[in-house]
Amino acid sequence: MKTNNVQYHKQLSNAFFDKNGKSSALPTIIKTIEEQLKIKKTINFLDIGCNRGTLYSILKIIIYENKWEDRINFYGIDYDKKSIELCSKRHNDVIFYNINLNKINIKIKDHFDIITSINTLHEVFSGYILKQSGKNDLSFKNAKTHTEAVLTELIKLLNKNSSFIIYDGLDVETFQYENIVRFSFVNAKDKDLFNIFVKEYEPIPINVKEINLNLFETSKSNLLRLISTFKYINTDIWDIERKQTYHFFSITDFKNTAYNNNLKIETIKSFSNDIELWKSKFILEDSDWPEKSVLIKYNN
């Protein structure tokens, strides 16, 4: 999302130091750099949605300690000019592509030994939905096909014997999409916020049936969107987060991407890393908490 919201960018950087989030991708990224440097003299590292360069800042500490400075060339893609401007102030050694991935035709001559995409593809997906009419099943389906096409273009940028690492949201499997779940609020007052949520959340309609005063019924996929994004209501970044869904591919979709592009999956881990927070707000009836995020490493 293109934004100058200060809180939003603070949150993006801070989240790298939160044990419950994208920091869980760091060991895999560092291990992959080590592996690549064992078999190649120098490597090209591309971060998709590099934003203001927090990932480089973290990796550069490891790179300095290991004396790898001359062996890694950093590249970044982002469509947000302001982010690239700030990132290049911090990192004058990074080569940037100011590209909007939604235009698909990615004109990049370089190839890469490691490509990372940390919490970026769900924004590509959400951006595409909002550009369409939004809030219907067809726009959701189209956005999925579109995101697959973007990912396929990016995979073509891999050198031989290289790795593509994704950390992002995880969607419910298609066959469980409409499974009915019942929930209530820990604090009945949150019902007011919930009404705002249903009204203002843009990517897809959140259809909820009220069974009684504090008991609701919805689909598993709607529940996942509700509980993942509910924490942002009444915060400075609600206006950004209400336009996005964090969930775009299921485990099966990520596996199909490997199959369709001749990649092997080395790592695939899914996480339910916000359960404690969810439990403080919602009570689920006869159902497990859904998984919210995925870390996947493809090799070619």
Ligand SMILES: C[S@@+](CC[C@H](N)C(=O)[O-])C[C@H]1O[C@@H](n2cnc3c(N)ncnc32)[C@H](O)[C@@H]1O
């Ligand atoms: C949620 S932020 C994540 C940033 C960073 N990877 C991190 O984990 O902190 C998503 C990033 O992707 C960029 N982005 C979103 N949609 C994009 C698109 N269609 N083309 C290029 N960049 C995009 C945004 O500008 C933003 O910097």
